[in-house]
Amino acid sequence: MLDFIYYPVSAILWFWHKVFGYVLDPSSGFAWALSVIFLVFTLRALLFKPFVHQVRSMKKMQEFAPLVRELQEKHGDDRQKLAAEMQKLQTEQGFNPLSGCLPMLVQVPVFIGLFHVLNGFKPGAPGNFVFNAADVASFVEADLFGAKLSNTISQAPEVLATFGTDRMAMMTVGVPLMIAAAIATHFTARHSLQRQSAQAAANPQAAMTNKLMLWIFPMFAIVGGPFLPLAILIYWLANNFWTLGQQRVVYRRIDREEAASADAPAVVESTAVESTTGDTSAAEKASADQPGEIPGVIEDRARDADKPGETR
Secondary structure (H helix, E strand, C coil), rough: CCCCHHHHHHHHHHHHHHHHHHCCCCCEEEEEEHHHHHHHHHHHHCCCHHHHHHHHHHHHHHHHHHHHHHHHHCCCCCHHHHHHHHHHHHHHHHHEEEEEHHHHHHHHHHHHHHHHHHCCCCCCCCCCCEHHCCCCHHHHCEECCEEEECCCCCCCHHHHHHHCCCCHHHHHHHHHHHHHHHHHHHHHHHHHCCCCCHHHHHHHHHHHHHHHHHHHHHHHHHHHHHHHHHHHHHHHHHHHHHHHHHHHHHHHHHHHHHHHHHHHHHHHHHHHHHHHHHHHHHHHHHHHCCCCCCCCCCCCHHHCCCCCCCCC
16 A cells, blocks of 8 residues: 555665675675665655755744744634634745654655565565565575564564574664664754753743653653664664754754854944944044134134125
């Protein structure tokens, strides 16, 4: 039913395995693990622009949060009017709350697709989407320090023995991956929440969401890790490392843009001040060039005018 997701995901994985297979042993776990990592990098690179748009959209939402609250207080009893005013505000300010969720929503089917593709690598399988029988056998034989990429820690010993591994080997590789994925998830969330305004963080609902992102979501890697294939844990870890690096790059770019836009009015103001100062200096110079004038004294020049019949 979701072949339109499974085939592209498996095709990207197949491509990177061919690339790393020329350098490393095609049946080695390192070649397949790198293929999964670069599958993540490929998909996230394609989603780079939507991520930038997501950051900008979320920032605008924080900036206009007071306006949103005013609309909610004013039209709280009239949902239709509130929806119309919210739509008008979003159109005027050029942001869409749904666009902020796009990168995350796109990653969910990719995650499901990768999970489904990995489950298709079974001993003796004739193929797995774009992979042929030889590719399937290569993946089944691949291991990282004795742990198979398509297996989980929680599988029965008989199943693990079918793939040529055991629980101890799976835990030796899987547990460090779980811990690293949880830590990476925590720091990714922390780095993102540092951009949150103090007013937004003070909101009770936002505070609860922040706690979920910082502590509960990372625990999913620990609690759910034993039930996930090792390749999924590698995907999870690589995805969080990419997100953390991407956040730093994008946030610095946006900070530079904001600093540049903040400096622009200051330059104009400085120019205006210099112009005003120059005009004042010119006026003082012109005043100084006029003889017979004493600063602070208004000279009566009416007497200097010659009147008929009067001599000076």
